Amino acid sequence: MNRKDFFSTAWKLLVSKGAGLIGNNPIVRGLEKIAAEQPKPSPKRKHRPPGANHDDKLFRKLCTGCDACMIACPVNVIMIENFELRYPVIYPDTDPCVHCEGYPCIQACPTGALKLD
Numbered sequence: 001m002n003r004k005d006f007f008s009t010a011w012k013l014l015v016s017k018g019a020g021l022i023g024n025n026p027i028v029r030g031l032e033k034i035a036a037e038q039p040k041p042s043p044k045r046k047h048r049p050p051g052a053n054h055d056d057k058l059f060r061k062l063c064t065g066c067d068a069c070m071i072a073c074p075v076n077v078i079m080i081e082n083f084e085l086r087y088p089v090i091y092p093d094t095d096p097c098v099h100c101e102g103y104p105c106i107q108a109c110p111t112g113a114l115k116l117d
Contacts, residue, residue, distance in 0.1 A: 046089040049078050050097055051106035051114035062113035063087055072108035074100055 001009075049069050052059050065086025070078040077095040081087045090097050106114045 044091050045093055046081065046091055047097075049073075049088050049090055049105050049114055050099060050103055051109070051116055053115070053117055054113070059113055060085075060087065062111050064111055064113075066110065068108040068110060069105040069114055072104040074104060078105060 048056075048059060054062065063086075065080075067080065067086065067088075069088050070080060075095075075098055077090050077097055078088045079091065079095075081089040103116055106116050109115070
């Protein structure tokens with residue numbers, strides 16, 4: 001048997017035996033069962049910044065994506081949802097709005113997409 005045939009045969013044996021060991025291993029089966037039982041992550045809830053009291057269609061018409069509200073937010077919770085469209089959002093489950101005094105995000109909005117009622 002030459003060197004090439006030796007390594008080819010050894011590799012085939014190793015792969016076939018190794019795959020069999022992994023597939024029949026009770027630890028691997030247990031881990032696969034645990035992974036299958038894990039709940040699927042829920043999508044992140046998102047809200048518009050304070051003062052976005054319009055319906056979503058009107059908000060998108062008024063908002064120019066200038067980032068002024070995001071820049072003015074002193075606690076950095078206003079994020080950009082889509083980097084092409086540039087609409088601001090807040091993710092309340094991870095970074096809730098604290099409703100700062102004077103609402104600097106609303107004050108910074110030049111188009112009226114955010115306004116204090």
